Amino acid sequence: MTTVFIISAPSGSGKSTLVSRLLAGVPRLLFSVSYTTRAVRGHEVDGQSYRFVRREDFERMIAGDEFLEWAQVFGNYYGTHRGILEQAQATGCDVVLDIDVQGAGQLKKRIPDAVTVFILPPSRQVLEERLRARGEDPDEVIERRLREAAGEIRKYKDYDYVLINRDLAESDAVLSAIVRGERVRRTRIEDQIGPVLETFRV
Ligand code: 5GP
Numbered sequence: 001m002t003t004v005f006i007i008s009a010p011s012g013s014g015k016s017t018l019v020s021r022l023l024a025g026v027p028r029l030l031f032s033v034s035y036t037t038r039a040v041r042g043h044e045v046d047g048q049s050y051r052f053v054r055r056e057d058f059e060r061m062i063a064g065d066e067f068l069e070w071a072q073v074f075g076n077y078y079g080t081h082r083g084i085l086e087q088a089q090a091t092g093c094d095v096v097l098d099i100d101v102q103g104a105g106q107l108k109k110r111i112p113d114a115v116t117v118f119i120l121p122p123s124r125q126v127l128e129e130r131l132r133a134r135g136e137d138p139d140e141v142i143e144r145r146l147r148e149a150a151g152e153i154r155k156y157k158d159y160d161y162v163l164i165n166r167d168l169a170e171s172d173a174v175l176s177a178i179v180r181g182e183r184v185r186r187t188r189i190e191d192q193i194g195p196v197l198e199t200f201r202v
Contacts, residue, residue, distance in 0.1 A: 001188060001191075002085060002088045002089050002093070002094055002095060003094040003095070003113070003114075003115060003182060003183065003188060004085075004094070004095045004097065004107070004111050004113070004114040004115070005029075005094060005095065005096045005097065005114070005115050005117065005178075005179060005182075006097045006099060006103075006104045006107060006108070006114055006115065006116045006117065007019060007096065007097065007098050007099075007116075007117045007118075007119065007175075008098075008099060008100060008101050008103075008104050008116070008117075008118050008119070008152070008155075008159070009118065009119035009120070009121075009165075010120075010121065010127065010145070010148065010149030010152045010153060011131070011145050011148075011149070012121065012127050012130045012131040012134065012145065012149070013119045013120065013121040013127065013130075013149075013165055014119065014121070014130070014165045014168060014171070015098060015119050016098070017168065018119060018165070018168070018171055018172060018175055019031070019096060019098050021168075021172045021175075022096065022172070022175050022176060022179065023096065025172070025176050026176050026179050026180065028092060028093045028094060029093060029094055029095075029096050029179070030084070030087065030088045030091065030093040030094070030095050030096070031095075031096050031098075032080055032081075032084045032095055032096065032097045032098075033047065033048070033049070033050060033051055034050055034051070034078050034079060034080055034081075034097075034098075034099070035050070035051045035053055035058060035061065035067075035077075035078070035079045035080075035081060036050045036051070036052060036053070036058075036076055036077060036078045036079075037052075037053060037054065037055045037058050037076045037077045038050075038052075038074070038076035038078075039052075040052055041136075042136075055077065058070075058077045058079065059077075061079070061081075062077075062079070066079075066081060066082060067079040067080060067081060067082065068080045068081070068082050068084070068085070068107060068110065069099065069103045069106040069107045069110070070103070071099075071100055071102040071103045071106070073100050073102075074148075078099070078100070078103070079103075080097055080099060080103065080107070084097075094179070094183070100152070101152050101155040101158070104116055104158070104159070105155075105158060108158070115160055115161070115178070115179075115182050116158070116159040116160045116161070117159060117160065117161045117162075117163060117175065117178060118155070118156045118159035118161070118162045118163070119163050119165050119171070120153065120156065120162060120163065120164045120165065121149075121164075121165060122164055122165065122166045124146065124149075124150075127146065127149060128142065128146060131145055131146070161178055163175060163178075
C-alpha cells in the first residue's frame with residue numbers, strides 16, 4: 001500500500017533542503033513533480049523541480065480532471081498529477097508531495113490516510129534572515145512572503161506533525177523518523193504480519 005506524505009511550509013523555512021535530504025536518506029520514496037505555470041527560476045530544470053506549462057495547458061488539464069489537487073499560489077497555478085499514485089504503486093514506493101496548505105487540505109479530504117507534516121521556522125525574525133540571506137528576492141517580495149507566511153502558519157492545526165526547523169541536521173533526522181515510523185503503523189503493514197504469524201502455526 002502506498003503512503004502519501006504531504007509536506008508544507010512557508011517559503012524560506014528550509015523545506016526544499018529537508019525534502020532533498022529525506023529523498024536521499026530514505027529508500028523507496030518518490031517525489032511528486034508538480035505542474036506549474038510560474039516562470040522558471042535560476043537553476044531550475046523542467047521536469048526536475050517542476051513541469052513548467054502554459055496557463056492554457058494547465059486549464060485544459062483542470063478541465064480534463066487530470067489533477068489530484070491544484071491551487072493558485074502567488075497568482076500561479078500549481079497541481080499534483082493523478083499519475084503519481086499509479087507510478088508509486090507500480091514501483092513499490094511511497095509518495096512525497098511538497099504542496100501548499102490549500103492543496104494539503106484538498107488531499108487530506110481525498111486521502112484521509114495521508115500523513116501531513118508542517119515545517120515551521122523558529123521565528124519570524126529567523127525566517128526574514130533566511131529570506132534575505134538567499135538573496136533571491138527584492139525587499140517588497142520578502143515583505144509579501146513574510147505576510148503570507150503569517151497566514152499559512154495559522155493552518156498548522158490541520159497537520160499531523162509540526163516540525164520546528166531550528167537545526168537542519170536535527171530536523172532531517174526527525175523527518176526521516178516520521179516517514180520510517182509511519183511505515184510500520186500496524187494498519188499499514190497488516191499484509192506483512194499475516195505471513196509472519198503463519199510461521200508460528202505448527
Ligand atoms: P515555489 O514557487 O516557491 O516553488 O512554490 C510556491 C508554493 O507552491 C510552495 O508553498 C509549494 O509547496 C507550493 N506548491 C508546489 N507544488 C504544488 C502543487 O502541486 N500543489 C499545490 N497546492 N501547491 C504546490
